Each structure stands twice: as C-alpha cells, then as structure tokens.
Amino acid sequence: MRNLDPVFNPKSIAVIGASREPGKIGHVITKNFLDGGFIGNVYPINPKADEILGMKCYPSVMDVPSKIDSAVVAINSRLVPGVLKECGEKGITGVVVISGGFSEVGNHKLEHKVEKVAEKYSLNVIGPNCLGVLNPAARNDSIFLPIYKMGRPKVGSISFISQSGAVGGCIIDLAARAGVGMAKFVSYGNASVVDEADLLEYLADDDQTRVIVAYLEGVKRGRKFLKVSKKITKHKPIIVLKAGRGKAAAEAARSHTGSLAGSHEVYQAAFKQAGIIEANDLNELFDFSKMLDYPVCTGGRIAIITNGGGTGVLAVDAAEETGLKLASFSKQTEQKLRKLLPEYANATNPLDLIGDADANRYQKALDIVMNDPNVDIVVVIVLFQTVGIDSRVVNVIVKAQETGKKPIAVISTGGEYTEFHRRIMDSYGIPTYSSPYEAMRAVSKFVEYCGK
C-alpha cells in the first residue's frame, strides 16, 4: 500500500511553478495556501523570482535548506520529468502534478518518463493533468481554482476522488454551498502512478473518512479495483458515479447473445460484486453520501412524520417505489401520539402532525417515534411555508438526532426560506432533501448498505 500521507497531510510543501502574476495557476495555488491558512511551511519555487506574495522564492527544491514533504507542480509539461527527479533527490515523496500535456493529448512518451522517475525515486505522483488535493482539516489546498470562484467545504467525513478536474471542481463547490463536510478530496487526472485503487486503499485506512465517493470514467486496474473495494465496503461505503454509460458502443457489440457484456454493464457488475453503490448523477452522489455518512447502521423500518398530508403521501409512494418498508407503530406509541394530536388526526404511520404543527408538536412526536422499537429510521417532512413552522423546528430536529441514536432524514420542499433552513440542518450532519423521492432513494441506499 502506498503511503499517501505526505500528499494529504504535508507539514511542508513546495509550489513548483509559483508565479507573481495573478492570472497564472502557480500564483493561485500559492495564494490559496496563504489565504487558506495552511499550517505548515510553503516554499515557492521559481528560478526567475526572488519573492512571491511576500515569501522567499527558491530556484529549485534542491536550494531549499529544510526538509520538504510534498510538492505541487504547475509548470510546462516538458519540464516535469526533470523537476520530479529533483523532488526525488530532495527526498520528497508526495507530488501533485497539476500540469497537463501528457497522455490526455497523446503524449504517452512524456507520461512514461514521469512514471519512470516516479518508480526510481518511489514518488507517489498524483496526476498529471489534475486539479489538485484538498484536505480541509490540514488546510492543505492545492486546488488551482480561486477561492472566490469555488467555495471550500468545511471539515467533515466524506472523501471524494475524481478522475476529472472539472467534475471535481463542481463537487467541491456544491459541497461547500450545501454545507456538506469533506475529509479529503483528490482529483487524480491521468492516474499514471497513483490510481483509484491506491486512493481507495488510503482512504479506507483514513480515520477521518467515513464515506468514500468517486467520480470515475474508467479504472486503471479493474481486478485490483474490484478486490480493494470489495474489502473496503465491508466497513466503509463507497459511492460511485461512473461516466461513459452510453449505450451506443455496447449496442454495437450486442449483435448476438454471446456479446452481452458491454463495457458499462461490466462496470456495473463489478460495482455490485464489490458492494459499491452507484449514483446516476452528481445530485445522487450528494444525496447518497449525506445519508451514508451516518456512523450507525440500522434496519429498514421507516417512520414518516409530516406537517403536510400530500407530501406525506408522496413520501409513502417514494418509499414503496424504492423498496422501503413502513414501520407499524407499537401500541404504546399510538397511545402516546393520540394524546398529543388533535382528535381528528390519525396516530399511524405516516404520521400527519397537521398543518398547524409547530416546533413543540414536532419535538413531542419525534420523542415518541424515535423511541419506538419498531422504528429504525425517521423521515421528517417539514414544510416551512406554514404559519407554525420557523427556525425553532431546526433546533428540535438537531436535538432529536443527537439524543435519538436513530438516523433522521429531512424532506423540505420550498424556496429561499426552506433552503436556508435545509443548509443549517445539513451542516449539522442531518441529510436534507428537496423531494420525497430524492430522500427515499438515499434512505434505500443506506438500508441496502446496512443490510449487507
């Protein structure tokens, strides 16, 4: 197994290709290290500058007097093999090569050189042709996109690996906006040295990481990937969004029954065999990962609490469609609920707290339902449009989750006011969804994972 600690948790880092010009990638990366509050030492490397952003600049890593753990490389691709050699000589073991211009443009020879140097010096090279690495807890941020253009997520327990830099950038930005916490992020580009199987192995052992999420276009070593992920999913969920699902190629190969294994179908088979959860798009990737971030595993009996009858019915539909089972409340629960609710309300699942419900009623209902031994997961629908509902209900749900020991998922459909409250709940680690179907899909994936 590769030791990727220097890549994710470096105490000192060299920015090779650091630049004084604000438009340059080498400038953005250096500035991000400063603005992001990186805890260790940063060494800008550029033979043509003495000082960058107030820091002393060195012509080469060889000229830096102290030890360096990691390097970020953003220079012309032709110069990369030479610079990697210097990194190796200097004793750096983790290198992130941002530079493009390798196999992705047909320059396999140059990429091969990178591999050779990496092998000689046992360098763990991420990339080339990648977006960089992000570890919010260590303030390690080599992503070359400016902070004002792409938000940075808070510290959390979901780790993302992305083959594509573009998709990776979207993931980070969306996570930051949605209040989803991140443990590690890496865009690994051409994967010429460190590939997805290596990254999965590292994240499997990473205590901060509870859920691993991957955007893949293909895998380098299919069998290794299958073997590694099969082992990991026994204790950590892996969620994958696989691009290139197009049927055109598969169809062509499907002219007779002997050629049923179109490539994407084989990927899907591998995911199933490995216990990997497959998402169909970026939204699902987030929806699933938020739910699977719960550190507990439970059974699959769902209770639904709502302040809107219609949305409750939609939720029951969605639950059935996604193969979820509704819990039957215990006699005790029903008795307690009957005392709490107006006479005309039913004390059954789905539990309709009626349109005039307020935070107080939610609190009491949650308390009763969360303690019902017949219930494993509580899906709370909160429609913020009603008179009785305001920010206080958020407090109630957060408290219920902290004390209840059962996963809660929230469905809140609405505009600005709703979205504002959703974000708060998400930032407390309560997964929220804008529609019943999205919520139930995610809950069903959670239950499926737990059932394995």
Place this chain on the structure above:
Amino acid sequence: MALLDFEKTMKLLEQYGIRFSEYGIAESPGEAVKLAKNLGYPVALKVLSHKVVHKSDVGAVKLNLEDEKEVKAAYSKIVKAVGKSKVEGMIVQRMAPEGVELLVGGKQDVQFGPVVAFGLGGIFVEIFEDVSLRICPIDHEEARRMIREIKGYPILKGARGTEPVDVEALIELLVKVSKLMNENRIKELDLNPIIAYPKAYLAVDARIIK
C-alpha cells in the same frame, strides 16, 4: 479467434462437471439411426464442423426427429445445406424435455478480464436484455445474487402454476462456468440454451471461441 471443435468443447465442459444432454457422433446416416435408437427418440441432428459457427442460421440443425425416416431425411438435408466438404460428421442428440430455457455465457472484458453472464433465453435476452453479469470467479453466494437479479426470476421460482426450477443446480453451474472462464484462455463461451428443470438442468448447445 477460432471456434473450439466440438470434442474439445465437450471435454472442457466435462472436466468442469457441466451437464450436457446425451449425444453421439455419427459419420453416416446409418450410424445416425443407430445412435438415435440407442439414445431414444425424439432426437436432434446438428452438423459437426469447425467451419460452421452459427449452425441454426444455415440450416444445420434439425430438431424433434421422431423416427428413422426423419433422421435419414434430416441427415441429407443438413449435408446439402452446409456443403459436403464442410461436414465432418453429425451430432445426434437426445431431445431435451421441455423446461425453462436459459443461457449462460462467458466473455473477456478489457478492464476486468473474464466475465460470466446469466439470463433467460428467447425474448427475455433478445428484447428485454434481461441478463446479469459478474466478474469471474464467483462464489455460490454471488451466483445466487446473480440469478435473483434478473427480472425474469419469478419464472424460475415457478410462475403461473409451473414447478420451480432447480436454482441450486444453476448456482453450481454458474460457479463452474466462472471457474472455467477464469482458468482457461477463452474469448467467448456460449451455453445456449440451457434447459432448467425442477431437478437439475441440461446444456443443449455449447460454443467456445478461443
């Protein structure tokens, strides 16, 4: 790409304990009749030729032959359809009783290597693409999941008053095929059809491409 000849194909299946319906090889119409009598009517006649890949497409398969006369007629029809020079002999096979038609296949994937496929035969695979796949090798548990995964699974469990088929035997078969794929250099394997019964199954046709 080369089609593995019939004898070698049978040997490989036998080596892995894959059940194939009873057959014999005849080199003349007279021999075919003798074999048919021993196997018991009805029988099927299929050309033995490494030059014919899709036998039924060229009229080289005749099914449900009930007596001596029909066997002889079928023999000459096949020789005529295929061309005498390509005929190396004739496979005389006992007609398998009716059951649920399935297919089991194997293939090489560029990324993952040998893959095993399972599905219901006929329109289920052709129109609904109702096939489950796994990377080889697989264990019994994975084989069971593979069988349960297809949409047509209720048919195997016995839908509309029919008896359920022997799923345990099919699990065993899938594990064996996955092992065969994993341990031999095979480009493509096609066991199609396989007939499943309440007890056991029978592979009726096999094609292996090396």
